[in-house]
Amino acid sequence: MSELAIQTEQLTRTFGDFTAVDRITFDVKQGEIFGFLGANGAGKTTAMKMLTGLLTPSSGTAKVSGMDVYKEAEGIKRNIGYMSQKFSLYDDLTPEENIEFYGGVYGLRGQELKQKTEELIRSVGLEKFRKKLVRSLPLGWKQKLAFSISIIHNPGIVFLDEPTGGVDPVTRRQFWERIYEVSNQGITVFVTTHYMDEAEYCDRVSIMVDGRIDAMDSPDELKRTFNASSIEEVFIQLARSAERGEG
Amino acid sequence: MLPIIFVMPVIQLLVLSFAATYELKEVNFALVDMDRSIVSQQLITQMQATGYFELWDEYTSTERAVQEMDKGVVSLVMVIPKDFSNDFATGTKSEIQLIIDAVDGSTAGLIQSYASSIITEFGRKRNGNAIVRIASVGGNLSKSINLISVNWYNPQLDYLTYMVPGILVVLVSMIGLFLSGMNIVREREIGTIEQLNVTPLTKSQFMIGKLVPFWIIGMFDLLVGLALARFGFEIPFLGNLFTILIIAGIYLILIQALGLFISTITDTQQQAMFIAWFIMVVFILMGGLFTPIESMPGWAQDLTLGNPVAYFIKIMRMVLLKGAGWKEVLGMVLIMGSMAIGLLGISINRYKKTVN
Structure with missing residues (x-):
């Protein structure tokens, strides 16, 4: 498949005189697991919001699933899944109710929705939590549920914004197994993370510094180019040059 | 939250209807009786027999009695002068002094008019007895014109009859304005709105989704309130109940649209709450619930033309108490309807699926 899932050219977003994302150009191939790395405040979330149609770019172009982010934002939304950094399912509903709600929003109805709900509860292993409020679930389970819901409508691409933040290593491992499963189904995965070991699991990674993409390649190529033994070392070499602080 | 939504209006209706009254009951008064006849x-017996006034205590001097008023325990000091019975017997003009606590002007007015009429x-x-006696002797009955007033629609001038329909309006307004407005801002605060904004859900679908549940709750609360008004307070229902319900449905959409509009101009629940309160207080105070709109200055009366609460209170009273039908209220309903459509349009238009 030569089609591109995401294609950006000189994509920029400014807030006043602050340039959060500075002319980034990159492609993501269909079915790829694309790691989007960067320090806090490097502009990852802003870039992701532009790609998901939550934020209008200041300049540059971007196409997601072949659709223009300026003109076809609503079309893009039908074709993507999104899991935000902040847990954003309804805390005061049960997992089942959340699944039914979002399934309904994506147009699943009746028998299909019921079947999908069962399938999802089983695949996440939430059988014993199905009647409990989401609020009472451990964070790791919540994140797994949020991930599953974000792909309930079989989107072409799923955007994951720090999906494993604050999650224990075992659950993180399980989470990445799920990401591989999803990827094997042909869904493109666009993921941001702070964990450099996770970056090694990606097909390709990009590293953002001060709103720019300073490096982009497969993890092995990057290590070779920067003469480093791990992605973490590559990251530190690049991030050291950053002028922006935490933010 | 759910019990609060349903129980609160009932309690409010019960408490407010009985408490928010202009009728005078058991006003304590201090007595300075220098006549002792x-x-x-x-x-004094006559004063108390009406049930409006209750003797707090007797004092030997006006100063002492006024001290009690300063403390706030009595609202009226009645001073009967020394020669009262004498003047009364001889037919000389006799005077009684009433000192009224007028911090609350309207209550003071009521105390004055009740006390003077007693x-x-x-x-x-x-004196009438005296006249009758004289008349029986002289056979010369004086003729006078007597005014007899009849109060229509609320013959007993029962305060509850007047207040309950208005209070019902306030209750459903609170539900409509606060719940719908708060709800969207809350989603913004906890971040779930972002998840919705990356779905293909349209703005209208989102707004209608926010409107319908609270509309149902508001209508349900109104039905409970109407039932309570009819069977608990025995308010007359002269008009058609369905007329009321249809108009209430339109009114609720209007109030909710206002709530939605507030939610589109605010980022936090605190901001939304503040604006909603501000608007609600103005609407209620200028809605003709407590003070008649007719007695407001001209510019204030003009302002009430944009006040949905004023329209609905007026309609409720007209339909329930006077049996008005569509012919009489249609104009006001059309105004509310167009306000609802306008506000809803603006809110949907202002609601953005993108962030800044």
């Missing part, structure tokens, strides 16, 4: 005693009545009865 049978006539003065009869007058005293006048007392005097008329006594």
Whole structure:
């Protein structure tokens, strides 16, 4: 498949005189697991919001699933899944109710929705939590549920914004197994993370510094180019040059 | 939250309807009786017999009695002068001093008019007897014009009849304005709105989704309130119940649209709450619930033309108490309807699926 899932050219977003994302150009191939790395405040979330149609770019172009982010934002939304950094399912509903709600929003109805709900509860292993409020679930389970819901409508691409933040290593491992499963189904995965070991699991990674993409390649190529033994070392070499602080 | 939504209006209706009244009951008064005669005693008995006034205590000087008023325990000081019974017997003009606590002007007015009518009545009865006696002797009955007033629609001037329909309006307004407005801002605060904004859900679908549940709750609360008004307070239902319900449905959409509009101009629940309160207080105070709109200055009356609460209170009273039908209220309903459509349009238009 030569089609591109995401294609950006000189994509920029400014807030006043602050340039959060500075002319980034990159492609993501269909079915790829694309790691989007960067320090806090490097502009990852802003870039992701532009790609998901939550934020209008200041300049540059971007196409997601072949659709223009300026003109076809609503079309893009039908074709993507999104899991935000902040847990954003309804805390005061049960997992089942959340699944039914979002399934309904994506147009699943009746028998299909019921079947999908069962399938999802089983695949996440939430059988014993199905009647409990989401609020009472451990964070790791919540994140797994949020991930599953974000792909309930079989989107072409799923955007994951720090999906494993604050999650224990075992659950993180399980989470990445799920990401591989999803990827094997042909869904493109666009993921941001702070964990450099996770970056090694990606097909390709990009590293953002001060709103720019300073490096982009497969993890092995990057290590070779920067003469480093791990992605973490590559990251530190690049991030050291950053002028922006935490933010 | 759910019990609060349903129980609160019932409690409010019960408490407010009985408490928010202009009727005077058991006003404490201090007495300075310098006459100490049978006539003065009869007058005092007459004062208390009406049930409006209750003797707090007797004092020997006006100063002492006024001190009680300063403390706030009595609202009226009645001073009966030394020669009262004497003047009364001889037919000389007799005077009684009433000192009224007028911090609350309207209550003071009521105290004055109640007390003076009791005293006048007392005097008329006594002198009337005298006239009758004279008449029986001289056979010369004086002719006078008597005014007899009849109060329509609320013959007993029952305060509850007047207040309950208005209070019902306030209750459903609170539900409509606060719940719908708060709800969207809350989603913004906890971040779930972002998840919705990356779905293909349209703005109208989102707004209608926010409107319908609280519309149902508001209508349900109104039905409970109406039932309570009819069977608990025995408010007359002269008009058609369905007319009321249809108009209430339109009114609720209007109030909710206002709530949605507030939610589109605010980022936090605190901001939204503040604006909603601000608007609600103005709407209620200028809605004709407590003070008649007709007695407001001209510019204020013009302002009430944009006040949905004023329209609905007026309609409720007209339909329930006077049996008005569509013909009489259609104009106001059309105004509310167009306001609802306008506000809803603006809110949907202002609601953005993108962030800044």
